[in-house]
Amino acid sequence: MLAAQFMALLDVFIVNVAAPTIGSDLHASGADLQLVVAGYAITYSVLLITGARLGDRFGHGRVHLVGLTLFTAASLACGLAQGSTELIVFRLVQGAGSAVMIPQVLSLIQRTFTGEARVRALGAYAAVLAVGAAAGQVVGGVLVSADLLGSGWRPVFLVNVPVGLVLLAVGRRVLPRGGGREQGSAGGLDGPGLVLLGAAVSLITVPLVLGQEEDWPLWSWLSLAVGALLFALFCGYEARLARRGGAPLIAPRVLRHPGMGLAVLRITAVMAVNGGFLFVLTLHIQGGLGYSALRAGLTFAPSTVVFGVVGLTWRTWPAAWQRALAPAGFVLTALSVAGVGLAFRGGDEGGAWAYGAYAGVGAGLALAFSPTLTRALAAVRPQDAADASGLLATVTQLGQLIGVAVFGTLFLNRLESLGAPEAYTSSEALLTCMFALAATAALGAVSGLVLRRR
Template identity: 35%
Template sequence: MVTSPAPTDPVSERARWRAFAVCLGAGFMTLLDVSIANVALPSIEDSLDADPSELQWIIAGYSLAFGLMLVPAGRFGDVLGRRGVFVTGLVGFVVFSAACGLAPSAEALAVLRLLQGLSAGILNPQVVGLIQELFRGSERGRAFGYFGATVGIATATGPLLGGVLIAMFGQDEGWRAVFLVNVPIGLALVPLALRYIPAARPARRRASLDVDIVGLALVGAAVVCVMLPFVVAAEGQGTGSPWWLVGIGAALFGAFVLWERRVERTGRSPVVTSSLARTRSFSFGIVVGTAYFGGFTGVFLLGTLYLQQGLGLTALQAGLTLTPFALLGALSASRSGRLVQRFGRWTVVGGIVVMCLGIIGVDLVVASIDGPGAAVAMAAFLGLAGLGNGIVISPNQTLTLAEVPVERGGSAGGVLQTAQRIGASIGVAIIASVFFAGLGDSSGAANGYGPAMSQGLIVTLALLGVALVAALTDALRRRRLAPAG
């Protein structure tokens, strides 16, 4: 069971939830852009005469830049105040979304997507940090539940919304609408953020000079080195991926750990404190989040390719097939706050089991059924998987950050989200490589796409199994530590 002291923040309940609503709106936009651009790639290719390498960076660049900024931005929010950093990221995201929608060339769009991803990475840790700061106890569980629903909806409805916009505005202009849709929403959120998100406290401002620049640079470089080969490989060009960078990234992470210990010994404030690293709930949560995101994120890539290229569905029809995952995931996520307060880590264990059952059902469908009936059956099992997904992501965030001090909420949340982004990049790369290797034989359901997707889903289930073992181990550990009676 998750316990926390009662709220002591002077911000009223209504003001807290208004600030949180602004956070959800901004978080939804940035997470939506992780997946929405995928269905626009054929339109971008035709409109801007983009080559495969440019298309690769239009997608991969956003995720890479997003992951790069999470930990540094979380720390800046901790020491400079979350409202200012949040608004900075939000304004940047709006500006670069507009620029993406007006991009004159594929090269310009690839660069602008990097800048858009950096802005998203600045904004997102402030959402987690604000939840830590504004809420306690059961309210915090509810807030993370709603945030989890937002993550699930944004991830799963990206292809659907992208398909709708392309259908409305056509192949030549629809891809621009995919980016421009962020502009009016963002412009509405900026004044609301300035009005409702609490300003930094004076004590926090006084700490602003104590920022570990070397530590931030080391972790940023390490994230780039680890993620870059996987995001390149995930776009189907794994043979040219710079895998040697993974070794350099591992060395940089080691240097980061040694540097952080030195900073802490001198009495300064490190990016990640040793007490945070020793917190078992945080460590188990990182493992669960990394493995889980590595497994479930690849389902949408495989599903989109299978539905559009294997079954011949349109982008809109493919999006509709994936929608039950989002809708039922949002429903279960909205209830997950109560569940995690009552059952603790067992909530996550149960969610992963349900998720696995749904993925097993999808696996059986795509491997054996052909034609329109396959899409219908797939949608049903994706709905079951979504129910499980909704009670994994936000409860894991709640449990992972439950023992983290409020003043470290942004940086801790950034570490968690970075681990999830790295997990997603690695998982998608492995799953995609297995999928494309399985396409060598065009026989079988959906012209060979069914068996190929089935092979990819085996990797998904293996990664979900790692998350399940970590969650189960933590649940048993917590039960042993729980007071009798």
């Protein structure tokens, strides 16, 4: 299950490094590249809660295998795509496969383990998230630069096919096949809620991604307004459905669980910073500085190593430090991303200062994310496992989506206002984005402290 989780997460980030090569090969615009990266997250985030409900109804092991099959087939289609439109469509399908596959991981952890064993299992889950997020950049660089048989960027998708086939073969033997409604809540799939949420996310995301390319036409502002209205309608509908005894996508009792509101806020902030940081920095070092895909991927190695080490070891640190880890992580992230921007200022290549800042980003994000996720899920009741898992997985992906759309748009807008994507102009656009990311991380620390106090 964790191997499948790693593969799906790798696919979120592996495309970042491949994006410039994809753009050159398929003649894709900046907006197309944002949709290639963010399209996966759109369907992933919208369908995650429904994927969790499907596992509750039909059995988590069985549904996981169905999602894995769809993900593997879509990966093959992505690797064979002949145009940017095809690739975007197949990325949407790939995200849907992940949305069906991934919620089952947390749900099975919740149902299989208790006490300290559950904490250890959640720690392993968080560590996989940490390593997968950062390793995607490195693996993407290696695969693109290898240019296997002249295939360029395509191996970043095709590598999933043999791995997926192996996991399908093993999963059929070791995963539980039963365990439908009788194991958990008998909640329905809430079709109207799914439609409202999906429409709201799409109407808000698409203009954020395409608005800059189209010079912010009237339709983009209308789409944002309608998306906000539909999100308000979604919230109202879910509240009324819960009062009538129905099964909303997000159960109110899960949101009222101690610490869940704080976890939602912090995970959204940390993933927005993570997604924006990786996407924008990749565009700068490949487009502005002319790094190869391999060098760009290896640039993130310090973040990968430190993120993984911190994600695996934070539980062994002194007990007196534990409550301060997440706020400290946000503060460290804010200082480190600002340091990255300053290191590249003026078109410089950063040097040792930049690599120290990368390590700080990895440590800060791990401290902000891993303890937050583990504490939020460790005490959730088994009957709420599917809803809690779906909620936090959705928040994780929505945060990632927001980061790519908002900060990617900020970078491209700033770059356009400064001129051609040369080293100096690109570094100035990067600095603006890094300060905005630092402000977001600082807000995550302060808001989290305020909410916990209340």
